[in-house]
Amino acid sequence: MSALLRLDGLEAGYGDLTAVSGVSLEVRRGEAVALIGANGAGKTTTLRAISGLLPVRAGRIEFEGARLDGLGPAQIVARGIAHVPEGRQLFPTMTVRDNLELGGRAADRRHRDDALELVFALFPRLHERERQLAGTLSGGEQQMCAIGRGLMARPRLLLLDEPSLGLAPVTVKLIFDTLQRVNGDGMTMMLVEQNVPRALQLSHRGYVLENGRIVLEGTRESLRASPHVKQAYLGL
Amino acid sequence: MDLTLVLQGLLSGLLFGGVYSLMAVGLTLIFGVMRVVNFAHGDMMVWGMYLSYLLATRAGIDPYLSFVVCAAALFALGLLVQHGLVDRVIDAPHEMQILLMLGVALVLENLALVAFGPEPTRVRSPLGAATLWLGPVFVDIARLVTFVVAVLLTAALSLFLYRTDLGRTIRAAADNTYGALVVGIDVRRVYAVAFGVGAACVGAAGALVSSILPFQPPTGLSLSVTSFNIVIIGGMGSLLGALIGGLLVSVAESLGAVFLKPSLKELVSFSLLIVILLFRPAGLFGKRTS
Ligand SMILES: Nc1ncnc2c1ncn2[C@@H]1O[C@H](COP(=O)(O)OP(=O)(O)O)[C@@H](O)[C@H]1O
Ligand SMILES: [Mg+2]
Numbered sequence: 078m079s080a081l082l083r084l085d086g087l088e089a090g091y092g093d094l095t096a097v098s099g100v101s102l103e104v105r106r107g108e109a110v111a112l113i114g115a116n117g118a119g120k121t122t123t124l125r126a127i128s129g130l131l132p133v134r135a136g137r138i139e140f141e142g143a144r145l146d147g148l149g150p151a152q153i154v155a156r157g158i159a160h161v162p163e164g165r166q167l168f169p170t171m172t173v174r175d176n177l178e179l180g181g182r183a184a185d186r187r188h189r190d191d192a193l194e195l196v197f198a199l200f201p202r203l204h205e206r207e208r209q210l211a212g213t214l215s216g217g218e219q220q221m222c223a224i225g226r227g228l229m230a231r232p233r234l235l236l237l238d239e240p241s242l243g244l245a246p247v248t249v250k251l252i253f254d255t256l257q258r259v260n261g262d263g264m265t266m267m268l269v270e271q272n273v274p275r276a277l278q279l280s281h282r283g284y285v286l287e288n289g290r291i292v293l294e295g296t297r298e299s300l301r302a303s304p305h306v307k308q309a310y311l312g313l
Numbered sequence: 314m315d316l317t318l319v320l321q322g323l324l325s326g327l328l329f330g331g332v333y334s335l336m337a338v339g340l341t342l343i344f345g346v347m348r349v350v351n352f353a354h355g356d357m358m359v360w361g362m363y364l365s366y367l368l369a370t371r372a373g374i375d376p377y378l379s380f381v382v383c384a385a386a387l388f389a390l391g392l393l394v395q396h397g398l399v400d401r402v403i404d405a406p407h408e409m410q411i412l413l414m415l416g417v418a419l420v421l422e423n424l425a426l427v428a429f430g431p432e433p434t435r436v437r438s439p440l441g442a443a444t445l446w447l448g449p450v451f452v453d454i455a456r457l458v459t460f461v462v463a464v465l466l467t468a469a470l471s472l473f474l475y476r477t478d479l480g481r482t483i484r485a486a487a488d489n490t491y492g493a494l495v496v497g498i499d500v501r502r503v504y505a506v507a508f509g510v511g512a513a514c515v516g517a518a519g520a521l522v523s524s525i526l527p528f529q530p531p532t533g534l535s536l537s538v539t540s541f542n543i544v545i546i547g548g549m550g551s552l553l554g555a556l557i558g559g560l561l562v563s564v565a566e567s568l569g570a571v572f573l574k575p576s577l578k579e580l581v582s583f584s585l586l587i588v589i590l591l592f593r594p595a596g597l598f599g600k601r602t603s
Contacts, residue, residue, distance in 0.1 A: 182478065
Protein backbone atom coordinates (compact mmCIF):
# COMPACT_ATOMS: atom_id res chain seq x y z
CA MET A 78 0.00 0.00 0.00
CA SER A 79 1.24 3.50 -0.81
CA ALA A 80 2.11 5.94 1.95
CA LEU A 81 -0.22 8.86 2.49
CA LEU A 82 2.35 10.72 4.56
CA ARG A 83 6.09 10.18 4.45
CA LEU A 84 8.74 11.88 6.57
CA ASP A 85 12.31 11.50 5.46
CA GLY A 86 15.13 12.64 7.75
CA LEU A 87 13.05 15.40 9.33
CA GLU A 88 14.90 17.90 11.49
CA ALA A 89 13.23 20.71 13.45
CA GLY A 90 13.90 22.75 16.55
CA TYR A 91 13.78 26.01 18.43
CA GLY A 92 16.63 28.52 18.35
CA ASP A 93 19.86 26.69 19.05
CA LEU A 94 18.03 23.55 20.13
CA THR A 95 17.54 20.73 17.65
CA ALA A 96 14.45 19.03 19.04
CA VAL A 97 14.12 16.24 16.48
CA SER A 98 16.49 14.98 13.82
CA GLY A 99 16.62 12.18 11.30
CA VAL A 100 12.97 11.34 11.83
CA SER A 101 11.69 9.09 9.06
CA LEU A 102 8.27 7.50 9.20
CA GLU A 103 5.23 6.84 7.12
CA VAL A 104 1.48 6.68 7.53
CA ARG A 105 -0.56 4.64 5.05
CA ARG A 106 -4.10 5.27 3.97
CA GLY A 107 -6.64 4.11 6.56
CA GLU A 108 -4.09 3.46 9.26
CA ALA A 109 -3.89 4.76 12.80
CA VAL A 110 -0.22 5.24 13.65
CA ALA A 111 1.06 6.04 17.13
CA LEU A 112 4.07 8.19 17.93
CA ILE A 113 4.98 7.45 21.51
CA GLY A 114 7.70 8.74 23.78
CA ALA A 115 8.36 10.44 27.08
CA ASN A 116 7.72 14.08 27.86
CA GLY A 117 10.14 16.23 25.84
CA ALA A 118 10.99 13.50 23.32
CA GLY A 119 9.94 15.67 20.38
CA LYS A 120 6.47 14.34 19.55
CA THR A 121 4.75 17.71 19.46
CA THR A 122 7.65 19.17 17.49
CA THR A 123 7.23 16.46 14.85
CA LEU A 124 3.49 17.12 14.46
CA ARG A 125 4.03 20.87 14.32
CA ALA A 126 6.60 20.45 11.57
CA ILE A 127 4.17 18.34 9.55
CA SER A 128 1.47 21.03 9.89
CA GLY A 129 3.81 23.84 8.92
CA LEU A 130 3.51 25.43 12.37
CA LEU A 131 7.26 25.06 12.77
CA PRO A 132 9.83 25.32 9.97
CA VAL A 133 11.45 22.15 8.69
CA ARG A 134 15.23 22.55 9.01
CA ALA A 135 16.24 19.51 7.03
CA GLY A 136 14.68 16.48 5.42
CA ARG A 137 11.42 16.28 3.53
CA ILE A 138 7.74 15.73 4.14
CA GLU A 139 5.53 14.25 1.44
CA PHE A 140 1.76 14.04 1.50
CA GLU A 141 -0.04 12.18 -1.29
CA GLY A 142 3.23 12.24 -3.20
CA ALA A 143 3.66 16.04 -3.08
CA ARG A 144 6.14 17.92 -0.92
CA LEU A 145 4.75 19.74 2.08
CA ASP A 146 7.86 21.17 3.69
CA GLY A 147 8.12 24.89 3.10
CA LEU A 148 4.35 25.39 2.87
CA GLY A 149 2.50 27.43 5.49
CA PRO A 150 -0.13 26.01 7.85
CA ALA A 151 -3.03 27.43 5.82
CA GLN A 152 -1.84 25.67 2.66
CA ILE A 153 -1.27 22.42 4.54
CA VAL A 154 -4.77 22.46 6.00
CA ALA A 155 -6.04 23.05 2.48
CA ARG A 156 -4.08 19.99 1.27
CA GLY A 157 -6.09 17.84 3.68
CA ILE A 158 -4.22 17.61 6.99
CA ALA A 159 -6.02 18.68 10.17
CA HIS A 160 -4.19 19.12 13.45
CA VAL A 161 -5.76 18.64 16.89
CA PRO A 162 -3.09 20.36 18.94
CA GLU A 163 -1.72 19.73 22.38
CA GLY A 164 -3.62 21.86 24.88
CA ARG A 165 -6.57 21.95 22.44
CA GLN A 166 -6.08 25.63 21.47
CA LEU A 167 -9.78 26.39 21.11
CA PHE A 168 -11.24 29.88 20.74
CA PRO A 169 -12.36 30.31 24.35
CA THR A 170 -14.68 33.31 24.03
CA MET A 171 -16.44 31.93 20.96
CA THR A 172 -19.28 29.40 20.90
CA VAL A 173 -18.79 25.67 20.36
CA ARG A 174 -20.50 26.05 17.02
CA ASP A 175 -18.20 28.91 15.98
CA ASN A 176 -15.20 26.81 16.97
CA LEU A 177 -16.41 23.89 14.89
CA GLU A 178 -17.33 26.01 11.87
CA LEU A 179 -13.93 27.69 11.99
CA GLY A 180 -12.45 24.23 11.51
CA GLY A 181 -14.48 23.81 8.32
CA ARG A 182 -14.01 27.21 6.72
CA ALA A 183 -12.55 25.83 3.53
CA ALA A 184 -15.69 23.86 2.71
CA ASP A 185 -18.80 25.41 1.17
CA ARG A 186 -21.93 25.84 3.28
CA ARG A 187 -23.53 22.48 2.40
CA HIS A 188 -20.41 20.42 3.03
CA ARG A 189 -19.88 22.31 6.26
CA ASP A 190 -23.39 21.46 7.44
CA ASP A 191 -22.85 17.78 6.57
CA ALA A 192 -19.60 17.75 8.52
CA LEU A 193 -21.26 19.47 11.45
CA GLU A 194 -23.99 16.84 11.51
CA LEU A 195 -21.34 14.14 11.52
CA VAL A 196 -19.44 15.73 14.40
CA PHE A 197 -22.63 16.17 16.42
CA ALA A 198 -23.46 12.51 15.82
CA LEU A 199 -20.03 11.49 17.15
CA PHE A 200 -20.17 13.87 20.12
CA PRO A 201 -23.81 14.50 21.11
CA ARG A 202 -22.50 16.48 24.05
CA LEU A 203 -21.23 19.15 21.65
CA HIS A 204 -24.68 19.38 20.10
CA GLU A 205 -26.18 20.09 23.52
CA ARG A 206 -23.57 22.76 24.20
CA GLU A 207 -23.57 24.27 20.71
CA ARG A 208 -24.30 27.81 21.98
CA GLN A 209 -21.99 27.65 24.98
CA LEU A 210 -18.62 29.44 24.98
CA ALA A 211 -15.78 26.96 24.44
CA GLY A 212 -13.85 28.34 27.41
CA THR A 213 -16.64 27.30 29.76
CA LEU A 214 -16.61 23.62 28.71
CA SER A 215 -15.13 20.88 30.89
CA GLY A 216 -11.73 19.49 29.88
CA GLY A 217 -13.26 16.45 28.21
CA GLU A 218 -15.78 18.53 26.29
CA GLN A 219 -13.02 20.87 25.16
CA GLN A 220 -11.09 17.89 23.82
CA MET A 221 -14.20 16.71 21.97
CA CYS A 222 -14.57 20.20 20.55
CA ALA A 223 -10.94 20.22 19.41
CA ILE A 224 -11.31 16.83 17.72
CA GLY A 225 -14.61 17.94 16.20
CA ARG A 226 -12.97 21.12 14.91
CA GLY A 227 -10.27 19.00 13.24
CA LEU A 228 -12.86 16.71 11.65
CA MET A 229 -14.81 19.68 10.30
CA ALA A 230 -12.01 20.24 7.79
CA ARG A 231 -12.90 16.79 6.33
CA PRO A 232 -9.20 15.96 6.32
CA ARG A 233 -7.56 12.96 4.72
CA LEU A 234 -5.13 12.82 7.64
CA LEU A 235 -5.93 13.74 11.23
CA LEU A 236 -3.03 14.57 13.56
CA LEU A 237 -3.84 14.18 17.26
CA ASP A 238 -1.54 15.50 19.98
CA GLU A 239 -2.16 13.96 23.41
CA PRO A 240 -5.95 13.80 23.29
CA SER A 241 -5.98 12.07 26.71
CA LEU A 242 -3.93 14.69 28.52
CA GLY A 243 -5.41 15.72 31.87
CA LEU A 244 -8.69 13.84 31.41
CA ALA A 245 -10.50 11.41 33.71
CA PRO A 246 -10.28 7.71 32.71
CA VAL A 247 -13.96 7.49 31.67
CA THR A 248 -13.55 10.50 29.41
CA VAL A 249 -10.36 9.06 27.94
CA LYS A 250 -12.24 5.85 27.16
CA LEU A 251 -15.10 7.75 25.52
CA ILE A 252 -12.70 9.75 23.37
CA PHE A 253 -10.63 6.75 22.30
CA ASP A 254 -13.76 4.74 21.51
CA THR A 255 -14.90 7.57 19.29
CA LEU A 256 -11.50 7.85 17.61
CA GLN A 257 -11.62 4.12 16.96
CA ARG A 258 -14.98 4.54 15.22
CA VAL A 259 -13.69 7.46 13.16
CA ASN A 260 -10.67 5.43 12.09
CA GLY A 261 -12.93 2.44 11.38
CA ASP A 262 -14.92 4.67 9.03
CA GLY A 263 -11.74 5.25 7.05
CA MET A 264 -10.07 8.33 8.59
CA THR A 265 -6.28 8.03 8.60
CA MET A 266 -4.74 9.17 11.88
CA MET A 267 -1.42 9.89 13.45
CA LEU A 268 -1.62 9.91 17.21
CA VAL A 269 0.86 11.28 19.71
CA GLU A 270 0.41 9.94 23.22
CA GLN A 271 2.05 9.44 26.56
CA ASN A 272 -0.76 7.07 27.47
CA VAL A 273 0.93 4.20 25.66
CA PRO A 274 -1.51 1.37 26.46
CA ARG A 275 -4.40 3.43 25.03
CA ALA A 276 -2.36 4.53 22.03
CA LEU A 277 -1.37 0.99 21.14
CA GLN A 278 -4.94 -0.21 21.54
CA LEU A 279 -6.09 2.26 18.88
CA SER A 280 -3.15 2.06 16.47
CA HIS A 281 -2.10 -0.47 13.86
CA ARG A 282 1.53 0.50 14.01
CA GLY A 283 3.75 2.77 16.04
CA TYR A 284 7.07 4.59 16.35
CA VAL A 285 8.99 5.21 19.56
CA LEU A 286 10.69 8.60 19.83
CA GLU A 287 13.49 9.19 22.34
CA ASN A 288 15.54 12.40 22.54
CA GLY A 289 14.38 13.52 19.13
CA ARG A 290 15.18 10.26 17.31
CA ILE A 291 13.15 7.24 16.37
CA VAL A 292 14.55 4.29 18.26
CA LEU A 293 11.97 1.63 17.50
CA GLU A 294 9.12 0.97 15.12
CA GLY A 295 6.74 -1.84 14.47
CA THR A 296 3.23 -3.20 14.49
CA ARG A 297 1.10 -2.96 17.57
CA GLU A 298 1.86 -6.57 18.48
CA SER A 299 5.60 -6.28 18.03
CA LEU A 300 5.73 -3.08 20.06
CA ARG A 301 3.67 -4.65 22.83
CA ALA A 302 6.04 -7.59 22.85
CA SER A 303 9.20 -5.47 22.86
CA PRO A 304 11.08 -5.68 26.16
CA HIS A 305 12.09 -2.01 25.84
CA VAL A 306 8.51 -0.82 25.34
CA LYS A 307 7.29 -3.08 28.13
CA GLN A 308 9.83 -1.77 30.56
CA ALA A 309 9.92 1.92 29.63
CA TYR A 310 6.33 2.62 28.60
CA LEU A 311 4.00 -0.10 29.80
CA GLY A 312 5.42 -0.42 33.31
CA LEU A 313 5.49 -4.20 33.09
CA MET B 314 -25.92 76.80 37.69
CA ASP B 315 -28.32 76.98 34.80
CA LEU B 316 -30.08 73.67 34.15
CA THR B 317 -30.53 74.46 30.46
CA LEU B 318 -26.80 74.85 30.10
CA VAL B 319 -26.24 71.43 31.69
CA LEU B 320 -28.84 69.82 29.44
CA GLN B 321 -27.27 71.48 26.43
CA GLY B 322 -23.82 70.24 27.47
CA LEU B 323 -25.15 66.73 27.98
CA LEU B 324 -26.79 66.66 24.56
CA SER B 325 -23.86 68.16 22.67
CA GLY B 326 -21.47 65.80 24.44
CA LEU B 327 -23.57 62.75 23.67
CA LEU B 328 -23.88 63.68 20.00
CA PHE B 329 -20.16 64.33 19.66
CA GLY B 330 -19.51 61.02 21.43
CA GLY B 331 -20.45 59.01 18.35
CA VAL B 332 -17.19 60.09 16.73
CA TYR B 333 -15.20 59.25 19.86
CA SER B 334 -16.80 55.82 19.88
CA LEU B 335 -15.97 55.21 16.24
CA MET B 336 -12.31 56.16 16.64
CA ALA B 337 -11.98 54.10 19.82
CA VAL B 338 -13.65 51.12 18.14
CA GLY B 339 -10.93 51.28 15.46
CA LEU B 340 -8.15 51.40 18.02
CA THR B 341 -9.56 48.61 20.16
CA LEU B 342 -10.08 46.39 17.12
CA ILE B 343 -6.43 46.75 16.11
CA PHE B 344 -5.27 46.12 19.65
CA GLY B 345 -7.65 43.21 20.26
CA VAL B 346 -6.60 41.38 17.11
CA MET B 347 -2.83 41.87 17.08
CA ARG B 348 -1.95 43.31 20.50
CA VAL B 349 -0.36 46.31 18.83
CA VAL B 350 -1.18 49.81 20.07
CA ASN B 351 -1.61 52.11 17.11
CA PHE B 352 0.14 55.24 18.32
CA ALA B 353 -0.52 56.79 14.91
CA HIS B 354 -4.29 56.46 15.34
CA GLY B 355 -4.97 60.18 15.85
CA ASP B 356 -2.59 61.17 13.06
CA MET B 357 -4.38 58.81 10.70
CA MET B 358 -7.60 60.53 11.74
CA VAL B 359 -6.12 63.93 10.94
CA TRP B 360 -5.29 62.63 7.49
CA GLY B 361 -8.94 61.62 7.18
CA MET B 362 -9.82 65.23 8.04
CA TYR B 363 -7.43 66.73 5.51
CA LEU B 364 -8.64 64.33 2.87
CA SER B 365 -12.22 65.46 3.39
CA TYR B 366 -10.91 69.05 3.33
CA LEU B 367 -9.28 68.42 -0.05
CA LEU B 368 -12.37 66.71 -1.41
CA ALA B 369 -14.53 69.61 -0.20
CA THR B 370 -12.31 72.42 -1.47
CA ARG B 371 -11.09 70.85 -4.73
CA ALA B 372 -14.03 68.70 -5.78
CA GLY B 373 -16.87 70.27 -3.81
CA ILE B 374 -17.84 67.04 -2.10
CA ASP B 375 -19.54 67.48 1.26
CA PRO B 376 -17.79 65.69 4.16
CA TYR B 377 -21.03 63.86 4.92
CA LEU B 378 -20.61 62.12 1.58
CA SER B 379 -16.82 62.04 1.33
CA PHE B 380 -16.46 60.08 4.58
CA VAL B 381 -16.90 56.94 2.47
CA VAL B 382 -13.93 57.86 0.30
CA CYS B 383 -11.88 58.82 3.37
CA ALA B 384 -12.66 55.49 5.01
CA ALA B 385 -11.57 53.63 1.88
CA ALA B 386 -8.35 55.64 1.60
CA LEU B 387 -7.47 55.06 5.24
CA PHE B 388 -8.30 51.36 4.85
CA ALA B 389 -5.61 51.25 2.16
CA LEU B 390 -3.19 53.20 4.35
CA GLY B 391 -3.82 50.84 7.28
CA LEU B 392 -3.32 47.81 5.07
CA LEU B 393 -0.05 49.26 3.82
CA VAL B 394 1.25 50.16 7.27
CA GLN B 395 0.42 46.67 8.56
CA HIS B 396 1.75 44.81 5.56
CA GLY B 397 4.86 46.89 4.99
CA LEU B 398 5.86 47.79 8.56
CA VAL B 399 4.01 46.28 11.51
CA ASP B 400 4.24 42.79 10.07
CA ARG B 401 8.03 42.94 10.37
CA VAL B 402 7.94 43.55 14.12
CA ILE B 403 4.83 41.58 15.03
CA ASP B 404 6.89 38.98 16.92
CA ALA B 405 9.44 41.49 18.22
CA PRO B 406 9.39 42.84 21.79
CA HIS B 407 6.70 45.40 22.55
CA GLU B 408 9.09 48.35 22.70
CA MET B 409 9.97 47.76 19.04
CA GLN B 410 6.32 48.02 18.07
CA ILE B 411 5.89 51.15 20.16
CA LEU B 412 8.90 52.81 18.53
CA LEU B 413 7.68 51.86 15.07
CA MET B 414 4.18 53.22 15.65
CA LEU B 415 5.51 56.42 17.22
CA GLY B 416 7.68 56.79 14.13
CA VAL B 417 4.68 56.37 11.84
CA ALA B 418 2.83 58.98 13.92
CA LEU B 419 5.71 61.47 13.53
CA VAL B 420 5.96 60.90 9.81
CA LEU B 421 2.21 61.34 9.28
CA GLU B 422 2.06 64.48 11.41
CA ASN B 423 5.02 66.12 9.72
CA LEU B 424 3.83 65.18 6.25
CA ALA B 425 0.57 66.95 7.10
CA LEU B 426 2.56 69.95 8.30
CA VAL B 427 4.50 70.10 5.04
CA ALA B 428 1.40 69.61 2.91
CA PHE B 429 -1.09 71.81 4.73
CA GLY B 430 0.86 74.12 7.06
CA PRO B 431 0.30 74.74 10.76
CA GLU B 432 -2.86 76.92 10.54
CA PRO B 433 -6.05 75.43 11.98
CA THR B 434 -8.68 74.69 9.35
CA ARG B 435 -12.18 73.31 9.19
CA VAL B 436 -14.38 72.16 6.36
CA ARG B 437 -17.53 74.10 5.51
CA SER B 438 -20.67 72.05 5.15
CA PRO B 439 -24.20 73.41 4.56
CA LEU B 440 -25.20 71.29 7.54
CA GLY B 441 -22.86 73.32 9.75
CA ALA B 442 -25.23 76.24 10.11
CA ALA B 443 -28.43 74.27 10.64
CA THR B 444 -29.88 73.89 14.12
CA LEU B 445 -33.06 72.51 15.50
CA TRP B 446 -34.69 73.74 18.70
CA LEU B 447 -35.99 71.12 21.11
CA GLY B 448 -37.70 73.23 23.77
CA PRO B 449 -34.97 75.07 25.66
CA VAL B 450 -32.03 73.27 24.05
CA PHE B 451 -30.88 73.23 20.46
CA VAL B 452 -29.58 70.36 18.37
CA ASP B 453 -26.73 71.10 16.05
CA ILE B 454 -27.77 69.25 12.88
CA ALA B 455 -24.16 68.60 11.85
CA ARG B 456 -23.53 66.92 15.21
CA LEU B 457 -26.74 64.94 14.94
CA VAL B 458 -25.87 63.62 11.48
CA THR B 459 -22.33 62.88 12.61
CA PHE B 460 -23.67 60.95 15.57
CA VAL B 461 -26.13 58.92 13.52
CA VAL B 462 -23.56 58.04 10.85
CA ALA B 463 -20.89 57.14 13.43
CA VAL B 464 -23.26 54.88 15.34
CA LEU B 465 -24.44 53.24 12.11
CA LEU B 466 -20.83 52.59 11.07
CA THR B 467 -20.07 51.07 14.47
CA ALA B 468 -23.15 48.86 14.13
CA ALA B 469 -22.09 47.84 10.63
CA LEU B 470 -18.65 46.94 11.91
CA SER B 471 -20.07 44.73 14.61
CA LEU B 472 -22.36 43.05 12.07
CA PHE B 473 -19.29 42.43 9.93
CA LEU B 474 -17.41 40.90 12.88
CA TYR B 475 -20.29 38.82 14.19
CA ARG B 476 -22.22 37.86 11.08
CA THR B 477 -19.66 37.19 8.34
CA ASP B 478 -17.10 34.45 7.85
CA LEU B 479 -14.23 36.92 7.51
CA GLY B 480 -15.41 38.70 10.66
CA ARG B 481 -15.43 35.40 12.48
CA THR B 482 -11.87 34.61 11.44
CA ILE B 483 -10.84 38.05 12.74
CA ARG B 484 -12.46 37.30 16.10
CA ALA B 485 -10.81 33.87 16.13
CA ALA B 486 -7.35 35.34 15.51
CA ALA B 487 -7.99 37.83 18.33
CA ASP B 488 -9.13 35.06 20.66
CA ASN B 489 -6.28 32.61 20.03
CA THR B 490 -3.68 33.38 17.39
CA TYR B 491 -2.03 29.95 17.57
CA GLY B 492 -5.44 28.27 17.36
CA ALA B 493 -6.15 30.37 14.28
CA LEU B 494 -2.93 29.15 12.64
CA VAL B 495 -3.84 25.57 13.53
CA VAL B 496 -7.17 25.71 11.69
CA GLY B 497 -5.45 27.22 8.66
CA ILE B 498 -6.47 30.86 8.98
CA ASP B 499 -4.08 33.14 7.10
CA VAL B 500 -3.30 35.23 10.16
CA ARG B 501 -1.19 37.80 8.30
CA ARG B 502 -4.09 38.53 6.00
CA VAL B 503 -6.44 38.82 8.97
CA TYR B 504 -4.04 41.27 10.60
CA ALA B 505 -3.89 43.38 7.45
CA VAL B 506 -7.68 43.48 7.19
CA ALA B 507 -8.07 44.32 10.88
CA PHE B 508 -5.52 47.13 10.68
CA GLY B 509 -7.20 48.40 7.52
CA VAL B 510 -10.65 48.35 9.10
CA GLY B 511 -9.34 50.03 12.27
CA ALA B 512 -7.80 52.79 10.17
CA ALA B 513 -10.96 53.09 8.06
CA CYS B 514 -12.85 53.87 11.29
CA VAL B 515 -10.71 56.98 11.85
CA GLY B 516 -10.85 57.84 8.16
CA ALA B 517 -14.63 58.04 8.44
CA ALA B 518 -14.51 59.65 11.90
CA GLY B 519 -12.07 62.28 10.66
CA ALA B 520 -14.27 63.26 7.73
CA LEU B 521 -17.37 63.31 9.94
CA VAL B 522 -15.88 65.81 12.41
CA SER B 523 -14.00 67.89 9.87
CA SER B 524 -16.82 70.42 9.75
CA ILE B 525 -17.33 70.53 13.53
CA LEU B 526 -13.84 70.46 14.96
CA PRO B 527 -11.13 72.87 13.77
CA PHE B 528 -7.97 70.86 13.17
CA GLN B 529 -4.28 71.23 12.44
CA PRO B 530 -1.49 68.64 12.16
CA PRO B 531 -0.75 68.39 15.93
CA THR B 532 -4.45 67.60 16.61
CA GLY B 533 -3.49 63.99 15.93
CA LEU B 534 -1.65 63.61 19.20
CA SER B 535 -4.57 64.76 21.30
CA LEU B 536 -6.92 62.49 19.34
CA SER B 537 -4.58 59.54 19.95
CA VAL B 538 -4.50 60.32 23.66
CA THR B 539 -8.29 60.58 23.81
CA SER B 540 -8.63 57.29 21.92
CA PHE B 541 -6.32 55.47 24.38
CA ASN B 542 -8.19 56.99 27.27
CA ILE B 543 -11.52 55.70 25.93
CA VAL B 544 -10.16 52.27 25.08
CA ILE B 545 -8.71 51.85 28.56
CA ILE B 546 -11.93 53.06 30.18
CA GLY B 547 -13.99 50.64 28.06
CA GLY B 548 -11.56 47.75 28.45
CA MET B 549 -8.75 46.97 26.00
CA GLY B 550 -10.06 44.99 23.05
CA SER B 551 -13.76 45.40 23.88
CA LEU B 552 -15.91 46.86 21.09
CA LEU B 553 -18.85 47.52 23.39
CA GLY B 554 -16.46 49.14 25.86
CA ALA B 555 -15.16 51.45 23.14
CA LEU B 556 -18.69 52.40 22.12
CA ILE B 557 -19.93 53.16 25.65
CA GLY B 558 -16.57 54.65 26.68
CA GLY B 559 -16.63 57.06 23.72
CA LEU B 560 -20.05 58.42 24.70
CA LEU B 561 -19.05 58.60 28.36
CA VAL B 562 -15.82 60.50 27.77
CA SER B 563 -17.46 62.90 25.36
CA VAL B 564 -20.29 63.69 27.79
CA ALA B 565 -17.79 64.08 30.63
CA GLU B 566 -15.68 66.48 28.57
CA SER B 567 -18.70 68.46 27.54
CA LEU B 568 -20.01 68.76 31.09
CA GLY B 569 -16.50 69.61 32.24
CA ALA B 570 -16.51 72.51 29.82
CA VAL B 571 -19.83 73.69 31.29
CA PHE B 572 -18.89 73.35 34.98
CA LEU B 573 -15.21 74.25 34.74
CA LYS B 574 -13.41 75.90 31.90
CA PRO B 575 -13.42 74.50 28.32
CA SER B 576 -9.64 74.21 28.52
CA LEU B 577 -10.04 71.85 31.48
CA LYS B 578 -12.04 69.20 29.63
CA GLU B 579 -9.09 66.78 29.56
CA LEU B 580 -8.86 67.06 33.33
CA VAL B 581 -12.38 65.68 33.51
CA SER B 582 -11.85 62.77 31.14
CA PHE B 583 -8.60 61.71 32.83
CA SER B 584 -10.22 61.93 36.25
CA LEU B 585 -12.94 59.69 34.88
CA LEU B 586 -10.23 57.27 33.74
CA ILE B 587 -8.66 57.18 37.20
CA VAL B 588 -11.96 56.68 39.00
CA ILE B 589 -13.01 53.85 36.66
CA LEU B 590 -9.64 52.11 36.93
CA LEU B 591 -9.85 52.29 40.73
CA PHE B 592 -13.07 50.30 40.70
CA ARG B 593 -12.55 48.24 37.54
CA PRO B 594 -8.84 47.80 36.83
CA ALA B 595 -9.52 46.12 33.47
CA GLY B 596 -11.95 48.83 32.36
CA LEU B 597 -15.73 48.70 32.09
CA PHE B 598 -15.95 45.69 29.79
CA GLY B 599 -12.39 44.36 29.94
CA LYS B 600 -11.42 40.83 30.81
CA ARG B 601 -9.34 40.66 33.92
CA THR B 602 -6.81 38.12 32.62
CA SER B 603 -4.62 37.92 29.50
N1 LIG C 1 8.49 26.59 22.12
C1 LIG C 1 9.64 25.98 22.47
N2 LIG C 1 10.77 26.69 22.62
C2 LIG C 1 11.94 26.09 22.97
N3 LIG C 1 12.07 24.77 23.19
C3 LIG C 1 10.97 24.00 23.05
C4 LIG C 1 9.69 24.56 22.69
N4 LIG C 1 8.79 23.57 22.64
C5 LIG C 1 9.46 22.44 22.95
N5 LIG C 1 10.76 22.69 23.19
C6 LIG C 1 11.79 21.69 23.53
O1 LIG C 1 11.85 20.78 22.45
C7 LIG C 1 12.00 19.47 22.94
C8 LIG C 1 10.88 18.61 22.40
O2 LIG C 1 9.65 19.11 22.89
P1 LIG C 1 8.24 18.54 22.43
O3 LIG C 1 8.25 18.31 20.99
O4 LIG C 1 7.22 19.47 22.97
O5 LIG C 1 8.17 17.15 23.21
P2 LIG C 1 6.95 16.18 23.50
O6 LIG C 1 5.78 16.66 22.74
O7 LIG C 1 7.42 14.85 23.06
O8 LIG C 1 6.70 16.23 24.97
C9 LIG C 1 12.01 19.57 24.45
O9 LIG C 1 13.35 19.56 24.87
C10 LIG C 1 11.38 20.89 24.74
O10 LIG C 1 11.90 21.46 25.92
MG1 LIG D 1 3.98 17.29 23.48
